Amino acid sequence: MQQSNWLKWLSSDARHFQILSQFTFLIYGILFLGWDQDWLNYAAAFTGTVGIQTIFIKTGYAQNHSYKSAIITALGLCLLLKTNSPIIFFCAGAIAIAQKFAIRINGKHLWNPANFGIIIAIILSGNAWVSPGQWGNQAIFVLVSSVAAWNVLSRIGRIDTGIIFLLSLSIFEYFRTVVYLEWGHEVWLHKMTSGSILLFSFFMITDPMSTPLNKKARIVWTVSVAFVSFYLTNFFFINASVQWVLFALTPFTPLIDKLAKASQFNWQKSIQPLFNLKKQTNESTY
Amino acid sequence: MKALTRKLLALSMAMLIIVQSSYGFCGFYVAKADTTIFNNKSEVILVRDGKHTVITMSNDFKGDVKDFAMVVPVPVVLKESDIKVVDRKVFEALDAYSAPRLVEYYDQNPCQPEYALDEIYAMPTSVNSNSMVMKSESIREKDFGVKIEARYKVGEYDILLLSAKESTGLKDWLLLSGYKIPTTADEVLAPYIKSNMKFFVVKVNAETIAKGKFEYLSPLQISFDHDKFMLPIRLGMANSTGSQDMIVYAFTRTGRVECTNYRTVKMPTDRHIPLFVKNEFGDFYKSLFQKTWKTENRNAVFLEYAWDVTPNWGMKCDPCVGPPPMQQEFADAGVWWANTGGQTFFTRMHVRYEKSKFPSDLTFQVTPNNENYQARYVLTNPASGEFECEEGQQYLLDLRDKRKLELDEYAALTGKISPKGQKYLSEYQGKILLAKKNEAPIFMKEFFKxxxxxxxxxxxxxxxxxxxxxxxxxxxxxxxxx
Known part of the structure; x- marks a missing residue:
């Protein structure tokens, strides 16, 4: 199939698609969901992440293409973190990127940068929060996010993580809400179509750099994140528990990696053919 | 000498800043859209500090008091000291203070400057309510798996706290005890029983009924400590197919309250609307709410007001619709910390819910977001006098364009075209003497505005x-x- 240069370049790195999808969600939030965030806040998040990344690139710690990761982190913060202060956005972005270089085990960073930035901003500033209800439950959103996610994740071989997370969370919630509590299916569906849950499952927990490398280990790890967040939501009424659980369980990934060996993940090597999504390659063959 | 000049300059600068801040908004408050314009509505005050929650439920029941009954799921068995009745005036005060508001500006005549004064208009009222019927109560609870955990007499109410083993038993017990609950209620009662909720069951006591006609029933206030921060709306929807309005007045120490399982959306604000809305603001806001509600797919919670109302904190609204909450109102609302000077943040939310769009109960969270917000709509009074000078003529041309935009805004906000529009547009047509000139490319201006x-x-x-x-x-x- 003849592909234009542009398309070839676009499909050369799965992160391009991720940036495009996240950017689309941000525009959707601002234009259609009426978020009241200042543009200054978004600019601050970008300055924080890209600025710090530049420092690390200039000092030789990172390669040029890692700018893309910084943009993904900034978009992640814009999509999930809420605060009225651009300074907090800037710091969250800067800390998120800095920890990628400061906290490394086996040459791999530990936390998902956006997740780290969000949790640190909430704990340290006391003036930041996440709004689990901000996405609503519109069907169109569900459709678009899953298509976008499928596009990104199938390329990096991490679609399994997102789907397993969503599936196990749905099963836990189903047993609690419908089977045990006897609410109607609509209550369960309302919980599971929450935009925040979908975005988390497709764009945060699937981060190949901060999840276990071995496939089986990753499944176990994903199910445990789903279970703990289900437990905290239903029995301790903690809002946005998925973010906290991911943050708390991330330190276990190097341990899991040690027990279940697999090869390193590399963004640019990971790419799979654009028009042949069915062909799933096991990353251990890399 | 130089130093003195500098000091004077600094002083005058400081004065300027003070003057500017106290006249931050130079419009006048005209009218408000209070809750009386909405039928089938309920009002709730929610106070949250850590795990401690105070819920005050308004009671606009009109009818025979012996027909009144209420069932509310609560997370814990309440003590007698956790239940009280409060003066219903607190709702009126909070409503008046936080209602969407209409303000007006006055244009200055470019030929001969002068000012006019504002007028205040009242809102139309219409109130309606539903209730359940209650008869006698002499059925054995045990047979139904129902346990009376506590029984209190508070104000004019007899209160029971029930726990139940299964929903059918509870439903039958309630039915036999004279509570007219819908036959489909057990499917909603079951989840509450399973999540270990208790039932707060209220009726008016015999002495009050014996006294005869009762003008109104007092709002009931309950307080408890629990992680859950929610309002059970499902029970109220069991027998209703239409939509119901609820106004939530929430108070926290830190900032806004927002819904965690539905979107919390701001009402459109600071829009310039035609002058004729002055006399029909209630209807205008009703249409505006209806339109916004539909646009947001009928399943969002709407923010109408958010402001730091800490006593002695300074300017609390811009402009004020009514006097800010006073000590007595804070005390009645259950905001116990406000009168000792603690920071108090006030959020007003308006939710119109119906069964198909609101499957789950509303859950909330307290955020540190202390950004102020109010639903405010702006009127512009045209200048009066003659407009024969050149600037006056230009003013009339601009006025016509401005009014065109106001009418567009009106149509966009309410989804309706006002029959008064044509007259409004041509009101000053007769005073335009010169040929049309210098018409500003208004589209470009507004495109960026x-x-x-x-x-x-x-x-x-x-x-x-x-x-x-x-x-x-x-x-x-x-x-x-x-």
């Missing part, structure tokens, strides 16, 4: 910037490979 297109423009430019960035990073990689 209006929110939507501007945002789109910024979004597009951001997108372009991203593409350029991509290109940049790509060329870097290629150079490296080469």
């Amino acid at each position: 209006n929110n939507g297109p501007r945002k789109l423009l910024i979004a597009l430019s951001a997108f372009m910037a991203l593409i350029i960035l991509f290109r940049f990073s790509r060329s870097k990689i290629e150079t490296k490979i080469v």
Whole structure:
């Protein structure tokens, strides 16, 4: 199939698609969901992440293409973190990127940068929060996010993580809400179509750099994140528990990696053919 | 001498700043859209501090008091000291203070400047309510798996706290005890029983009924400590197919309250609307709410007001619709910390819910977001007098364009075209003497003023910037490979 240069370049790195999808969600939030965030806040998040990344690139710690990761982190913060202060956005972005270089085990960073930035901003500033209800439950959103996610994740071989997370969370919630509590299916569906849950499952927990490398280990790890967040939501009424659980369980990934060996993940090597999504390659063959 | 001049200059600067801040908004408050314009509505005050929650439920029941009954799921068995009745005036005060407001500006005549004064208009009222019927109560609870955990007499109410083993038993017990609950109620009662909730069951006591006609029933206030921060709305929807309005007045120490399982959306605010809305603001806001509610797919919670109302904190509204909450009102609402000077943040939310769009109960969270917000609509009174000078003529031309935009705004906000529009537009037509000239390219001006297109423009430019960035990073990689 003849592909234009542009398309070839676009499909050369799965992160391009991720940036495009996240950017689309941000525009959707601002234009259609009426978020009241200042543009200054978004600019601050970008300055924080890209600025710090530049420092690390200039000092030789990172390669040029890692700018893309910084943009993904900034978009992640814009999509999930809420605060009225651009300074907090800037710091969250800067800390998120800095920890990628400061906290490394086996040459791999530990936390998902956006997740780290969000949790640190909430704990340290006391003036930041996440709004689990901000996405609503519109069907169109569900459709678009899953298509976008499928596009990104199938390329990096991490679609399994997102789907397993969503599936196990749905099963836990189903047993609690419908089977045990006897609410109607609509209550369960309302919980599971929450935009925040979908975005988390497709764009945060699937981060190949901060999840276990071995496939089986990753499944176990994903199910445990789903279970703990289900437990905290239903029995301790903690809002946005998925973010906290991911943050708390991330330190276990190097341990899991040690027990279940697999090869390193590399963004640019990971790419799979654009028009042949069915062909799933096991990353251990890399 | 120089130093003195500098000091004087600094002083005058400081004065200027003070003057500016106290006249931050120079319109006058005209009218408000209080809750009386909405039928089938309920009002709730929610106070949350850590795990401690105080819920005050308004009671606008009109009818025979012996027909009144209420069942509310609560997370714990309440003690007698946790239940009280409060003066219903607190709802009126909070409503008046936080209602969407109409303000007006006065144009100055460019030929001969002068000012006029404002007038205040009252709102139409209409109140309606539903209730359940209660008879006698002499059925054995045990047979139904129902346990009376506590029984209190508070104000004019007899209160029972029930726990139940299963929903059918509870439903039958309630039915036999004279509570007219819908036959489909057990499917909603079951989940509450399973989640270990208790039932707060209220009726008016015999002495009050014996006294005869009762003008109104007092609002009931309950307080408890629990992690759950929610309002059970499902029970109230069991027998209703239509939509119901609820106004939530929430108080916290830190900032806004927002819904965690539905979107919390701000009402459109600071819109310039035609002058004739002055006499029909209630109807205007009703249509506006209806339109916004439909636009948001009928399943959002709407923010109508959010303000730091800490006593002695300074300006609390801009402009004020009514006097700010006083000590007595804070005390009645259950905001116990406010009168000792603690920071108090007030959020007003309006939710119109119906069964198909609100499957789950509303859950909330307290955020540190202390940004102020109010639903405010702006009127502009035209200048009066003669407009024969050149500037006066230009003013009339501009006025006509401005009114065109106001009518567009009116149509966009309410989804209706007002029959008064034509007359409004041509009101000053007779005073235009000169031929049309210098008409400003108003479309371009408004394109940048209006929110939507501007945002789109910024979004597009951001997108372009991203593409350029991509290109940049790509060329870097290629150079490296080469």
